[in-house]
Each structure stands twice: as C-alpha cells, then as structure tokens.
Amino acid sequence: MNILITGGTGFIGLPLTQSLMREHNVIVWCRRPERVAAGATAVTSLDDIGDTTIDAVINLAGEGIADSRWSASRKAAIRDSRLGTTAALGAWLATRPQPPSVFISGSAIGFYGLESGDAPVTEADGGDDSFSSVLCRDWEQTAREACPAGTRLCLLRTGIVLGDGGALAKMRLPFSLGLGGPVGSGAQWMPWIHLDDIVSLIQFLLDDERASGPINATAPKPVSNREFAAALGRVLKRPAFLPMPAFAVKALFGQMGDELLLRGRKVLPATATALGFNFAFETLEAALQDVLRR
Numbered sequence: 001m002n003i004l005i006t007g008g009t010g011f012i013g014l015p016l017t018q019s020l021m022r023e024h025n026v027i028v029w030c031r032r033p034e035r036v037a038a039g040a041t042a043v044t045s046l047d048d049i050g051d052t053t054i055d056a057v058i059n060l061a062g063e064g065i066a067d068s069r070w071s072a073s074r075k076a077a078i079r080d081s082r083l084g085t086t087a088a089l090g091a092w093l094a095t096r097p098q099p100p101s102v103f104i105s106g107s108a109i110g111f112y113g114l115e116s117g118d119a120p121v122t123e124a125d126g127g128d129d130s131f132s133s134v135l136c137r138d139w140e141q142t143a144r145e146a147c148p149a150g151t152r153l154c155l156l157r158t159g160i161v162l163g164d165g166g167a168l169a170k171m172r173l174p175f176s177l178g179l180g181g182p183v184g185s186g187a188q189w190m191p192w193i194h195l196d197d198i199v200s201l202i203q204f205l206l207d208d209e210r211a212s213g214p215i216n217a218t219a220p221k222p223v224s225n226r227e228f229a230a231a232l233g234r235v236l237k238r239p240a241f242l243p244m245p246a247f248a249v250k251a252l253f254g255q256m257g258d259e260l261l262l263r264g265r266k267v268l269p270a271t272a273t274a275l276g277f278n279f280a281f282e283t284l285e286a287a288l289q290d291v292l293r294r
C-alpha cells in the first residue's frame with residue numbers, strides 16, 4: 001500500500017512510520033522533512049504527491065497539548081494545527097480520482113470530558129464542554145467531513161502513550177529522585193497504552209475492514225493516578241509517596257493541569273477488544289518495566 005501520514009515525525013508517528021515501512025511505501029506530509037524516518041518519502045506540500053495513488057491516510061499531526069499552559073493563543077494553535085491539517089487533507093482528498101480505502105484520524109480520551117467517578121467509559125459515551133472534549137469532538141467532526149464517501153473512517157481516541165518520550169519522559173525525573181507521588185486526590189483514572197501497542201493497533205485498523213468509527217486506543221486495564229504513581233515508584237525502585245496537591249497543579253499549570261492531570265475517566269478499549277485485537281502489554285507494571293528497561 002501507499003500510506004500517507006501526517007504527524008509522522010512525532011513520538012507515535014516516527015515508530016509507526018518505521019514499522020509500516022517494512023511492508024508499505026510511506027509518505028510523510030510534514031513541516032520538517034529532515035525528521036522523517038530514513039527510507040520514507042517526505043513531502044512538505046500535498047501537491048508533491050502528484051499522481052501516486054494513496055491507499056490509506058493516517059492523520060496524527062497537532063501541536064503538543066501538554067507542552068505549556070493553555071493561553072488563548074496556545075489553545076488556538078492546538079485547535080488550528082489539528083482542524084486545519086485535517087481540513088486541508090479533506091480538500092486535497094476531494095480532488096483525487098481514487099479515494100483511499102481507509103482514513104485513520106487522531107483524537108484522544110479527552111473526548112470523554114471531566115466527569116469524575118469510576119464508571120467504565122466506552123466508545124458509546126459522550127463528552128462535555130471542557131476544552132479537551134470540544135477539541136476532540138471538533139477534530140473528529142472535521143475528519144468525518146474530510147473523509148471521502150466510500151472511505152472507511154477510524155477515529156483513534158488515544159490514551160496516555162507510554163514509550164521513550166511523551167508523558168513518561170516528564171514524570172521520570174521527579175520519580176527517579178524519589179519526589180514522585182499521586183497528583184491531587186489520586187483517584188482520577190489514567191487510561192494508558194504502550195507505544196508498541198498503539199503502533200500495532202493502527203496497523204490492525206488499517207487491515208481489518210470491520211473497524212470503523214471511534215476506537216479507544218487504551219490498554220484493557222486502566223489504573224488510577226494513585227496506582228500509576230505507586231507502579232512507577234516500584235519499577236524505578238524509588239519511594240513515590242509525595243503528593244502534589246490540586247491547588248499546586250492549578251497554580252503551576254492552570255486549566256491544562258486541571259483537565260489533563262487532575263481529571264481522567266475509566267476508558268476501556270471496548271471496540272478494539274471486540275474486534276479481537278491482542279494487546280502485548282495489558283498491565284501497567286509490564287509496560288513500565290519494558291519501557292524503562294529499553
């Protein structure tokens with residue numbers, strides 16, 4: 001297949017590109033071609049693709065959501081980078097004589113909003129008016145509009161991806177110094193997924209024609225923030241008892257801290273499981289052991 005990827009230089013997109021290249025021809029639409037995996041084709045404009053038929057599109061591009069406080073301009077950059085890239089893909093796809101067979105577009109578990117509690121959340125659940133929920137809803141709607149008629153659409157509601165980088169890179173130093181611990185009450189859920197599993201899941205969705213609509217990209221056994229902190233402490237062999245109070249999170253990170261660090265719902269991968277996807281890493285401890293050993 002000829003596969004077009006946006007976000008192919010990122011934490012998920014780079015290993016995904018490298019894995020797909022074993023069987024497919026991968027084209028990465030990006031701003032910084034020097035960061036594209038060797039062997040993939042980098043294009044900085046969709047016009048550079050020319051007449052090549054694209055069989056599948058994977059759309060992951062977007063400004064980092066947890067990189068800094070959410071000022072008005074930061075929120076606009078987070079939204080515009082996702083909605084703008086997706087709409088541009090749609091406009092380009094509409095000009096193609098042959099549509100791709102599948103379009104996999106990013107979203108996140110932020111879709112499900114801020115409600116607290118332990119009720120399991122599946123793809124059938126809705127969201128609320130929080131920034132993350134509206135962002136994901138609008139990103140998914142833009143993908144629906146961008147997806148050509150007859151193309152299968154998968155909307156990937158991704159949890160916290162555990163790999164060498166991403167969220168774990170930010171937690172590693174304080175936990176390694178023995179300064180880690182639960183955030184706020186610690187009761188908020190942290191649905192996670194190993195980087196290898198999200199790469200495999202995207203490949204599974206490319207191939208399995210039964211897959212369409214929203215798909216939670218999270219491991220089958222989500223944990224609370226308190227359990228996450230304890231597991232990370234155990235794997236690093238460090239104490240992890242130092243709590244970070246909610247008021248400190250809000251003072252340091254503002255709305256971003258409130259939505260991303262103090263809240264979280266118990267998201268389950270109902271659709272991936274029903275389709276028979278096998279997670280290589282079902283438990284957090286096994287995932288952390290693997291990532292931190294590498």
Ligand SMILES: NC(=O)c1ccc[n+]([C@@H]2O[C@H](COP(=O)([O-])OP(=O)(O)OC[C@H]3O[C@@H](n4cnc5c(N)ncnc54)[C@H](OP(=O)(O)O)[C@@H]3O)[C@@H](O)[C@H]2O)c1
Pocket residue numbers: 006007008009010011012013030031032035060061062063064065081085106107108109158159160161162166167
């Ligand atoms: N990692 C997670 O834990 C996680 C969790 C939930 C959802 N997600 C979603 O999954 C997607 C990929 O995540 P990631 O962790 O791989 O992200 P990442 O490492 O931050 O990579 C983001 C990618 O988007 C591109 N990008 C950034 N700003 C852009 C802009 N203004 N216009 C066009 N492209 C831009 C970057 O390409 P350049 O080389 O051009 O900069 C990069 O390839 C993101 O949309 C993210 O929201 C990730």
